[in-house]
Amino acid sequence: MTGTLPIRTADPEEAAVLMARNGCALLTGRGTDAAAAQAVAGDVLGELLALPDASAVREGGEGDRGLVGATEEMGVHVDGFAYGDRHPDALFLLCARQSAEGGQSMLVDGEGVLQQLAHIDPELWHFLHEVPVDLTEPDMHATCSPIVLRLPSGRCAIRRSPYMAPAPDAQDPDRDATLIARWSDLLGALGSVAPRFTLHPGEVLCVDNYRMLHGRGPFAGERVLWRIWAWSPRSGGLPEGALHSDSRYAARSA
Numbered sequence: 297m298t299g300t301l302p303i304r305t306a307d308p309e310e311a312a313v314l315m316a317r318n319g320c321a322l323l324t325g326r327g328t329d330a331a332a333a334q335a336v337a338g339d340v341l342g343e344l345l346a347l348p349d350a351s352a353v354r355e356g357g358e359g360d361r362g363l364v365g366a367t368e369e370m371g372v373h374v375d376g377f378a379y380g381d382r383h384p385d386a387l388f389l390l391c392a393r394q395s396a397e398g399g400q401s402m403l404v405d406g407e408g409v410l411q412q413l414a415h416i417d418p419e420l421w422h423f424l425h426e427v428p429v430d431l432t433e434p435d436m437h438a439t440c441s442p443i444v445l446r447l448p449s450g451r452c453a454i455r456r457s458p459y460m461a462p463a464p465d466a467q468d469p470d471r472d473a474t475l476i477a478r479w480s481d482l483l484g485a486l487g488s489v490a491p492r493f494t495l496h497p498g499e500v501l502c503v504d505n506y507r508m509l510h511g512r513g514p515f516a517g518e519r520v521l522w523r524i525w526a527w528s529p530r531s532g533g534l535p536e537g538a539l540h541s542d543s544r545y546a547a548r549s550a
């Protein structure tokens with residue numbers, strides 16, 4: 297199974313080990329304010345290339361443009377795609393307040409999915425690794441590259457966002473559109489059956505944003521998380537310009 301439950305720990309060093317091994321961890325015993333959020337990434341990962349200010353995630357979930365309302369499920373995705381190929385490789389979600397109903401989280405292990413795809417759908421596997429796709433969010437950093445981005449270090453960044461379309465110069469745009477849909481549908485289906493877990497106040501979901509896809513179920517009532525995007529030395533590098541833990545500085549005009 298590629299759905300993953302994060303292992304709880306109160307030890308930031310163990311959380312780092314779990315992130316490296318499993319792609320995720322659930323760090324417990326933290327505070328719930330902005331300062332607590334700001335401290336988490338460094339406590340877990342140590343030295344970082346960039347640690348922007350935390351972003352408060354409230355009604356409407358994590359969609360910076362309110363694409364997904366609280367009453368809808370937010371399918372699994374990676375964060376920071378507005379920054380193009382240089383998106384953050386680490387995501388931390390600190391729960392300040394959990395909703396009265398729902399709001400459970402889920403994770404899908406993208407590496408595990410690809411390992412299985414290599415055997416059961418090699419056409420899709422090759423497409424994901426080799427064929428450039430237009431991943432540009434409107435008005436944000438332009439990016440046209442394979443969905444599975446291989447960095448010079450050998451590390452891969454696996455992506456799923458609402459913005460995936462055949463490249464403008466695609467040789468066979470109809471085929472590319474079909475394969476993009478197959479990838480998106482597969483991850484959507486895996487996310488819908490992935491095991492659910494609840495973040496409680498003071499708990500932090502620590503995610504390898506290059507490997508794992510995350511989402512949440514619908515919820516009712518106030519739900520407040522702090523989101524931290526971090527760029528580690530193992531990331532693909534920093535995007536140009538100012539950074540924040542949302543896409544406010546990712547606009548082309550910024």
Ligand SMILES: [Fe+2]
Nearest residue numbers: 358374375510
């Ligand atoms: Fe997200």
